[in-house]
Amino acid sequence: MRINDHPILSFPETETITFSYQGREINAKRGETIAAALHNAGITELRNSGDRERGRGLFCAIGKCSSCLMKVDGVPNVRTCITMVQEGMEVEKQTGFPEIPSKSTKLKSEIIEKKSPEVLVIGGGPAGLRASLTAASAGASVLVIDENPLLGGQMIKQTHKFFGSSDQEAGERGKDIGDRLSREVSDHPEIEVMTSTSAVGIFEEKVGIYKNREKFLKVDPEKTIVATGATEDMIKFPNNDMPGVYGAGGVQTLMNVYGVKPGDRVLMVGAGNVGLIITYQLLQANVEVAAIAEIASEIGGYFVHAAKIRRHGIPIITDHRVSRVEGTEKVERAVIEEVGDSGEVIQGTEKKFDVDVVALAAGLSPSYKLLNHGGCELEFQPALGGHVPKRDKRMRTTREEIYVAGDASGIEEATSAMLEGAIAGADAALSIGKGGPGEEDIIRDAREKLEKLRAGSYYDNLRSGLQEVEKPSRTKEQ
Amino acid sequence: MIECPQEIPCDPCQANCPAGAIDLEDINGTPTVDFEKCTGCSVCVESCPGLAIFTVDCSSEKGCTVTIPYEFDLPEVGEEVIGLNRKGEEISRVTVTSLKTKGDSAFDTPTVTVQVQEEHVNELRNIRRSK
Numbered sequence: 001m002r003i004n005d006h007p008i009l010s011f012p013e014t015e016t017i018t019f020s021y022q023g024r025e026i027n028a029k030r031g032e033t034i035a036a037a038l039h040n041a042g043i044t045e046l047r048n049s050g051d052r053e054r055g056r057g058l059f060c061a062i063g064k065c066s067s068c069l070m071k072v073d074g075v076p077n078v079r080t081c082i083t084m085v086q087e088g089m090e091v092e093k094q095t096g097f098p099e100i101p102s103k104s105t106k107l108k109s110e111i112i113e114k115k116s117p118e119v120l121v122i123g124g125g126p127a128g129l130r131a132s133l134t135a136a137s138a139g140a141s142v143l144v145i146d147e148n149p150l151l152g153g154q155m156i157k158q159t160h161k162f163f164g165s166s167d168q169e170a171g172e173r174g175k176d177i178g179d180r181l182s183r184e185v186s187d188h189p190e191i192e193v194m195t196s197t198s199a200v201g202i203f204e205e206k207v208g209i210y211k212n213r214e215k216f217l218k219v220d221p222e223k224t225i226v227a228t229g230a231t232e233d234m235i236k237f238p239n240n241d242m243p244g245v246y247g248a249g250g251v252q253t254l255m256n257v258y259g260v261k262p263g264d265r266v267l268m269v270g271a272g273n274v275g276l277i278i279t280y281q282l283l284q285a286n287v288e289v290a291a292i293a294e295i296a297s298e299i300g301g302y303f304v305h306a307a308k309i310r311r312h313g314i315p316i317i318t319d320h321r322v323s324r325v326e327g328t329e330k331v332e333r334a335v336i337e338e339v340g341d342s343g344e345v346i347q348g349t350e351k352k353f354d355v356d357v358v359a360l361a362a363g364l365s366p367s368y369k370l371l372n373h374g375g376c377e378l379e380f381q382p383a384l385g386g387h388v389p390k391r392d393k394r395m396r397t398t399r400e401e402i403y404v405a406g407d408a409s410g411i412e413e414a415t416s417a418m419l420e421g422a423i424a425g426a427d428a429a430l431s432i433g434k435g436g437p438g439e440e441d442i443i444r445d446a447r448e449k450l451e452k453l454r455a456g457s458y459y460d461n462l463r464s465g466l467q468e469v470e471k472p473s474r475t476k477e478q
Numbered sequence: 479m480i481e482c483p484q485e486i487p488c489d490p491c492q493a494n495c496p497a498g499a500i501d502l503e504d505i506n507g508t509p510t511v512d513f514e515k516c517t518g519c520s521v522c523v524e525s526c527p528g529l530a531i532f533t534v535d536c537s538s539e540k541g542c543t544v545t546i547p548y549e550f551d552l553p554e555v556g557e558e559v560i561g562l563n564r565k566g567e568e569i570s571r572v573t574v575t576s577l578k579t580k581g582d583s584a585f586d587t588p589t590v591t592v593q594v595q596e597e598h599v600n601e602l603r604n605i606r607r608s609k
């Protein structure tokens with residue numbers, strides 16, 4: 001189910017390669033992930049759950065959940081949504097709790113390399129890329145890693161134009177902004193880029209250990225900037241683990257990055273900006289959307305995004321929750337029900353939709369685990385999306401050598417992620433004696449822009465959440 | 479016609495209007511058009527990231543046209559398409575009088591202009607190809 005004609009995107013022809021799935025030969029495009037190739041071939045059940053043997057399919061498609069773990073070339077627990085398919089690969093469905101192979105197999109864990117960049121940036125989304133550029137321009141040596149095969153984070157799938165101020169990137173499509181930043185970073189002489197590389201832990205004495213599918217790396221940076229983005233939230237309902245229930249962002253990755261349709265007919269859950277935008281993008285990819293179900297009484301996303309899909313006749317059904325999905329092996333139907341003022345289900349209000357995809361756009365939570373592991377103090381702030389690190393206005397966490405930026409510091413937008421990245425990058429450089437007054441200007445300017453962006457009434461909650469987690473700077477306040 | 483009633487941080491409509499016809503108190507304000515100044519050039523339709531602007535032009539003797547931003551499979555000039563309202567309901571059949579592809583558009587958003595009966599100019603906000 002490839003997308004052939006798209007009004008905004010083009011998917012270049014690449015070489016066709018073959019790999020095997022359960023011994024069966026499958027064609028794939030070079031440059032796509034294993035999960036995308038399997039989807040295109042109509043295979044959506046990728047593994048069984050460990051204990052109950054329930055089928056599981058793709059969910060987040062960016063390497064943040066465990067729904068797509070498969071056995072690849074004999075190695076279990078491979079995240080097939082971020083692993084590129086290779087000629088001759090042997091892919092197997094993963095069942096039960098597989099045994100971790102010993103060193104003698106293709107997992108060459110004995111290879112350990114050391115690296116000592118001045119600044120390590122974890123995550124190559126808009127926050128991490130802007131942080132890398134800012135630190136490198138101040139003269140610091142930078143290593144930026146991302147566990148996805150492509151740089152750009154969530155930007156690479158945003159085919160819509162961004163809001164914001166026209167003196168920044170407003171009016172440009174997210175994808176174009178991401179591509180431009182990625183190019184600048186890749187071309188910068190002071191920045192080393194490693195994709196398909198995960199940070200697996202932040203340890204004491206500033207040592208992080210990072211894996212590169214082939215080898216482990218011990219990185220010993222002076223400063224670390226954590227820009228790991230966010231994870232899509234799951235919601236509770238019977239059969240929510242059935243193949244066909246996706247994170248909305250996962251659907252977006254499949255169709256906008258890899259040009260593969262997630263299915264034929266979709267029920268979108270959640271009418272925040274993410275749900276609204278992805279609904280519109282599904283229509284652009286020629287996928288039918290049955291409706292958007294929203295549990296709240298009001299549409300959470302922007303008026304203009306809702307208007308864009310309303311005029312295509314897509315109903316937005318508020319005050320409704322998903323009560324279950326039905327199907328034998330994968331989603332065949334979704335059922336929603338009306339909820340009353342105090343959240344109680346109103347009997348007799350069931351509505352059924354024949355769909356093969358249920359996309360959850362029920363919120364995002366900051367990816368805080370590395371920060372937690374690294375001992376940075378966290379606080380639970382619902383207005384920021386969940387657990388976030390305490391930090392000062394220069395994005396320094398409670399561990400002096402660790403910074404945070406972007407969605408990992410609280411769910412916001414790409415524009416604010418880039419501004420926070422600039423602040424973290426500039427301060428990291430200053431703190432190791434690089435840069436100068438120019439970097440102070442960058443920080444001051446970015447803070448001013450952040451304040452302006454967050455000034456509208458739409459952001460009242462966000463502002464009070466931020467006030468709670470931003471503690472005073474150690475140095476003079478800007 | 480700007481249909482952007484919410485305070486969101488956004489300003490390309492105002493920043494790019496060649497006639498200076500769009501007023502926005504600050505980036506979080508809601509835009510308003512000074513129709514005395516507006517030339518109907520539709521630059522704002524192309525520049526608005528929210529696809530929230532439409533131009534209605536009844537100045538010609540031949541009747542009224544509505545220009546909409548349209549990021550789907552484009553129709554052809556002269557083609558009869560189905561006109562839809564804000565809820566996606568059919569209102570009437572209309573004819574495409576001109577279009578701008580993504581490449582032609584100053585801001586990368588394709589637009590479609592259709593000939594519309596005067597009573598529908600404030601209703602028609604989308605089209606569908608009849609195929």
Ligand SMILES: Cc1cc2nc3c(=O)[nH]c(=O)nc-3n(C[C@H](O)[C@H](O)[C@H](O)COP(=O)(O)OP(=O)(O)OC[C@H]3O[C@@H](n4cnc5c(N)ncnc54)[C@H](O)[C@@H]3O)c2cc1C
Nearest residue numbers: 123125126127146147153154198199229406407413414415
């Ligand atoms: C549907 C949708 C629409 C949106 N629309 C807009 C919009 O119109 N305007 C706007 O401004 N914003 C928009 N956003 C939000 C914007 O995309 C995000 O706020 C922004 O991408 C956050 O940037 P980030 O760099 O913090 O995180 P991300 O872009 O998520 O990047 C984080 C990166 O870190 C990597 N990573 C995570 N953990 C590890 C690890 N352990 N090791 C290595 N790498 C790791 C990930 O692979 C990822 O590439 C939208 C988001 C979505 C989902």
Ligand code: SF4
Nearest residue numbers: 495516517519520522
């Ligand atoms: S149509 Fe042209 S002149 Fe009128 S408001 Fe839009 S950009 Fe300005």
Ligand code: SF4
Nearest residue numbers: 482488490491526528
């Ligand atoms: S450019 Fe569009 S979305 Fe932005 S303020 Fe103007 S009308 Fe609203």
